[in-house]
Amino acid sequence: MSSDVAGRMDRIYRPQRWIYDLTRKPYLIGRDRLLREIAPAPGESIVEIGCGTGRNLVKLPRLCPSARLVGVEPSGVMREAAVAAFRRHDVDARLIAGTAEGLTTATLGLPGGADHVVFSYVLSMIGDPAAAVSHALTLLRPGGRLHIVDFADMADLPPLAAAALRTWLGWFEVTPRPDAAERLELLAASGHGRLERRRLLGGYAELLRFQLGWSSSGYAGNALIPISLSASWPT
Ligand SMILES: C[S@@+](CC[C@H](N)C(=O)[O-])C[C@H]1O[C@@H](n2cnc3c(N)ncnc32)[C@H](O)[C@@H]1O
Secondary structure, three states: OOOHHHHHHHHHHHHHHHHHHHHHOOOOOHHHHHHHHOOOOOOEEEEEEEOOOOOHHHHHHHHHHOEEEEEOOOOOOHHHHHHHHHHHHOOOOOEEOOHHHHOOHHHOOOOOOEEEEEEEHHHHHOOOOHHHHHHHHHHHHEEEEEEEEEEEOOOOOOOOOOHHHHHHHHHOOOOOOOOOHHHHHHHHHOOOOEEEEEEEEOOOEEEEEEEEOOHHHHHHHHHHHHHHHHHOOOO
């Protein structure tokens, strides 16, 4: 795992970890809707990359009791909070120290690929969100789904409010960017999967769901996906 990312995230979150869940509730909107819409089949796996304090993973067992849950988080401070939350709520989830960029299906313990991968307000903290979503698709089984919620273009907000919000988010190293959505649009247009996009509150945030194709472009199995990525997908 990149110790840079882990160290940077620890510095951001160490002072906030006790108040994190309470303070994020009003402005990380769309998370509960994303969780409800995962709707996994019984026994399917859900991997949340950048799971933070485990807030989403704690909610999932009520929505999908038989799902296999995996959380990935670079920050040791956040992982400690997640472990405590899993204990408090009696949640059976695996927690892995790692970053979006460095994961493999082997490190996730899901050799056939994950059924669902979730990014909840994480891509806006990643330097190259388009590369991160491309990489996340290599972690999915054929037909698996990527679920994203994050800040969006804020186009319908009053310009001053949008500018103030962007400045404030910048203090926490959060930069809303269109790159991940554009990458998924491109992949959908070239037949690699199906994309759904829903804007929330005038573009304050956006929900995206991408279902990886079952057999398009030579996907005969998960092992072939990285080869397809380097051969024909923009990375
Ligand atoms: C705004 S928090 C969101 C936490 C959680 N997903 C939620 O919805 O409450 C962003 C999280 O992404 C993590 N993160 C930042 N960069 C990351 C990366 N490159 N790979 C994986 N996680 C990352 C941070 O450590 C932090 O826990």
